[in-house]
Amino acid sequence: MSLLRHLSELAGAAFADLGLDASYGQVLPSQRPELSQFQCNGAMAAAKKSGRPPQEIAGQVAERLRSRPGVALAEVAGPGFINISVTDDALAEWANRTASDPRLGHEAAADPLTVVVDYAGPNVAKAMHVGHLRATIIGDSLARTFAFGGHKVIRDPHFGDWGFQMGLLIAAIAEEQPDLPYFQEGVTEFPDTSPVTLDDLQRIYPAAAARAQEDEEFAERARMATVRLQQGDPGYRALWRHMKNVSEQSQRADFAALGVEFDLWYGESDVHDLIEPMVERLKEAGVAEESEGAWIIRVDEEGDKREWPPLILESRTGGFLYSTTDLATIDFRVRDLGADLILYVVDRRQSDHFTQVFRAARKGGLAPEGVAMEHTWFGTMNGPDGKPFKTREGGVIRLGDVINMIVDAARKRLDEAHLAEDYPEEERERIAHQVGIAALKFGDLVNNRTSDYVFDLDRFSSFEGKTGPYLQYAAVRVKSILRKAEERAIEPGPLVPPTVPEERQLILHLLQFPEVVDRTMELRAPNHVAEYAFETAGAFNRFYDTCHILSEEDAARRAGWLALARWSLATLELSLHLLGIEVPDRM
RNA sequence: GCCCCUGUAGCUCAACUGGAUAGAGCAACGGACUUCUAAUCCGUAGGUUGGGGGUUCGAGUCCUCCCGGGGGCGCCA
Numbered sequence: 182m183s184l185l186r187h188l189s190e191l192a193g194a195a196f197a198d199l200g201l202d203a204s205y206g207q208v209l210p211s212q213r214p215e216l217s218q219f220q221c222n223g224a225m226a227a228a229k230k231s232g233r234p235p236q237e238i239a240g241q242v243a244e245r246l247r248s249r250p251g252v253a254l255a256e257v258a259g260p261g262f263i264n265i266s267v268t269d270d271a272l273a274e275w276a277n278r279t280a281s282d283p284r285l286g287h288e289a290a291a292d293p294l295t296v297v298v299d300y301a302g303p304n305v306a307k308a309m310h311v312g313h314l315r316a317t318i319i320g321d322s323l324a325r326t327f328a329f330g331g332h333k334v335i336r337d338p339h340f341g342d343w344g345f346q347m348g349l350l351i352a353a354i355a356e357e358q359p360d361l362p363y364f365q366e367g368v369t370e371f372p373d374t375s376p377v378t379l380d381d382l383q384r385i386y387p388a389a390a391a392r393a394q395e396d397e398e399f400a401e402r403a404r405m406a407t408v409r410l411q412q413g414d415p416g417y418r419a420l421w422r423h424m425k426n427v428s429e430q431s432q433r434a435d436f437a438a439l440g441v442e443f444d445l446w447y448g449e450s451d452v453h454d455l456i457e458p459m460v461e462r463l464k465e466a467g468v469a470e471e472s473e474g475a476w477i478i479r480v481d482e483e484g485d486k487r488e489w490p491p492l493i494l495e496s497r498t499g500g501f502l503y504s505t506t507d508l509a510t511i512d513f514r515v516r517d518l519g520a521d522l523i524l525y526v527v528d529r530r531q532s533d534h535f536t537q538v539f540r541a542a543r544k545g546g547l548a549p550e551g552v553a554m555e556h557t558w559f560g561t562m563n564g565p566d567g568k569p570f571k572t573r574e575g576g577v578i579r580l581g582d583v584i585n586m587i588v589d590a591a592r593k594r595l596d597e598a599h600l601a602e603d604y605p606e607e608e609r610e611r612i613a614h615q616v617g618i619a620a621l622k623f624g625d626l627v628n629n630r631t632s633d634y635v636f637d638l639d640r641f642s643s644f645e646g647k648t649g650p651y652l653q654y655a656a657v658r659v660k661s662i663l664r665k666a667e668e669r670a671i672e673p674g675p676l677v678p679p680t681v682p683e684e685r686q687l688i689l690h691l692l693q694f695p696e697v698v699d700r701t702m703e704l705r706a707p708n709h710v711a712e713y714a715f716e717t718a719g720a721f722n723r724f725y726d727t728c729h730i731l732s733e734e735d736a737a738r739r740a741g742w743l744a745l746a747r748w749s750l751a752t753l754e755l756s757l758h759l760l761g762i763e764v765p766d767r768m
Numbered sequence: 769g770c771c772c773c774u775g776u777a778g779c780u781c782a783a784c785u786g787g788a789u790a791g792a793g794c795a796a797c798g799g800a801c802u803u804c805u806a807a808u809c810c811g812u813a814g815g816u817u818g819g820g821g822g823u824u825c826g827a828g829u830c831c832u833c834c835c836g837g838g839g840g841c842g843c844c845a
Binding site for chain 2 (some may be wrong): 209210212213216220222225226228229235258259260261262290302304341344345346349386390393394398404418465472473474475477486487488489490491492493495496497500502503504507529530532533534556560561567594597598618627628629631632633635637640643644645646648650654655657658659661662665666674696697700701703704706708709710715716719722723726727729730731732746762767768
């Protein structure tokens with residue numbers, strides 16, 4: 182139970198007393214801290230619904246609240262706001278309860294959902310590039326938050342290894358190196374080493390894709406190669422496995438550098454065996470129909486403002502495209518994984534695609550009503566010119582290069598600040614990496630998921646302002662106090678009722694953690710945690726400035742303050758953890 | 769052409785889904801260190817939320833019309 186929830190229940194009961202819905206009792210942190218600590222706006226909404234005057238309702242609710250223990254203030258303001266504050270004793274009580282709770286006041290979900298988070302979306306033949314960055318960072322943070330929230334989370338990068346792109350690559354390689362054993366009839370033994378490197382693939386793929394646009398004969402060959410691969414040609418499969426491996430190797434390295442992990446590493450190809458039976462079912466059920474030689478599913482619905490192109494289930498040449506794979510993947514996730522909620526953390530340009538897939542999945546009965554599918558889209562990461570982030574030559578930037586850039590920047594910042602100067606080289610390097618990743622992730626996650634934002638290396642890596650490094654630094658300073666206290670054998674004790682404004686504000690802030698986590702899950706919006714972490718650091722720094730813990734002479738107060746510092750650190754570290762950011766022990 | 773997203777301080781971004789006086793960071797200016805890591809903290813200045821109209825006790829948020837920016841539209845992912 183959190184303080185806000187407790188207050189909401191008190192207010193809700195007061196509304197219920199008046200014959201009104203208890204949900205009007207929702208209590209929020211005050212927007213006018215000079216007036217009160219909390220507020221409830223429900224009286225005005227209740228007035229609209231019931232036809233009774235808002236101030237009368239508010240007055241009666243406030244009166245009831247005033248009679249409850251721990252409530253220091255409950256009064257009506259303006260058109261019907263109810264301003265509420267609690268006593269310092271009650272605050273200390275809540276603080277002690279929350280600070281000693283490993284979950285910091287957040288209650289794990291009573292009915293845990295199985296949540297599949299589909300993010301990152303690496304592809305064969307492509308090293309990950311900046312375009313994958315947001316999906317990876319946001320998806321990872323959402324997965325961490327839902328897991329903390331008590332849900333069963335399954336993280337799956339959904340490796341793109343099966344569509345027409347594979348046919349394009351095979352057709353192009355067959356043309357370039359026709360003597361390779363993979364293309365010879367009757368050969369069944371193939372080399373262990375890949376005939377192509379990732380760089381080869383990165384060169385071949387864009388050229389082949391561009392050529393297929395103009396060269397219909399080549400495109401046809403690629404389509405045939407796709408079908409032949411999907412039907413299991415041993416040579417094609419062997420070559421395909423090599424291409425997968427070299428791609429995956431590089432991608433796993435990038436994920437490791439980012440500190441991002443997955444529970445599954447499934448690709449589109451892994452659902453291939455589910456496709457044919459599924460397609461058959463859809464055909465038999467009359468959900469799929471034939472059109473221009475292909476099998477399609479119409480996804481128009483009543484009330485549409487536009488025409489929707491149908492989903493292509495099976496192409497004219499008998500190949501399966503990514504929509505089909507996505508449908509089979511839903512089938513798998515629902516039936517085998519027991520998914521209740523599937524979050525697709527994929528950029529906004531694919532929103533039409535997901536609308537089609539979700540509609541088709543419902544229509545075809547693959548996803549029953551109880552399963553929610555959601556395209557958790559996000560905006561573009563732009564360069565300083567406000568256009569999508571590119572190299573100076575206009576090419577895409579590899580994710581690995583971005584990581585190197587930001588870690589270099591972090592190293593430079595540490596030098597400038599003379600931080601971590603005399604540490605062992607290995608530790609110093611680890612700190613630089615942690616700081617760089619924090620800069621990168623926080624710079625992204627602090628923005629609203631749906632807005633575009635400008636990637637600014639200098640700004641993100643600064644120790645000043647709203648940045649990841651600033652938060653790490655703030656946390657490290659707290660760790661330093663705790664270490665010093667231990668050296669001097671000063672023990673933390675129970676939190677005492679606050680007497681200093683900065684202390685009270687810090688406690689009030691820390692008590693809001695549970696609601697921030699819930700809101701972040703509801704809105705799928707890690708920026709709420711990011712913002713909260715920044716405010717936590719600010720609230721602590723103000724307290725730190727005003728209240729000198731270790732030199733405090735009143736022993737009970739000193740022990741309480743030390744416990745407050747420890748609680749602040751726990752809140753900050755957990756918030757950062759939800760963002761995928763690590764805090765060094767020192768720097 | 770049709771549909772979706774978007775426009776907030778000089779710059780980069782928030783705003784808990786309709787609540788009070790729209791908030792941060794950076795940049796600018798002014799203050800605070802014999803003190804637990806000052807890369808910190810406090811203060812000042814900065815706004816017709818692209819524009820018009822509407823809905824209501826109350827609009828950055830909802831509806832509508834303009835203007836600007838981005839994206840997507842049948843066998844790529």
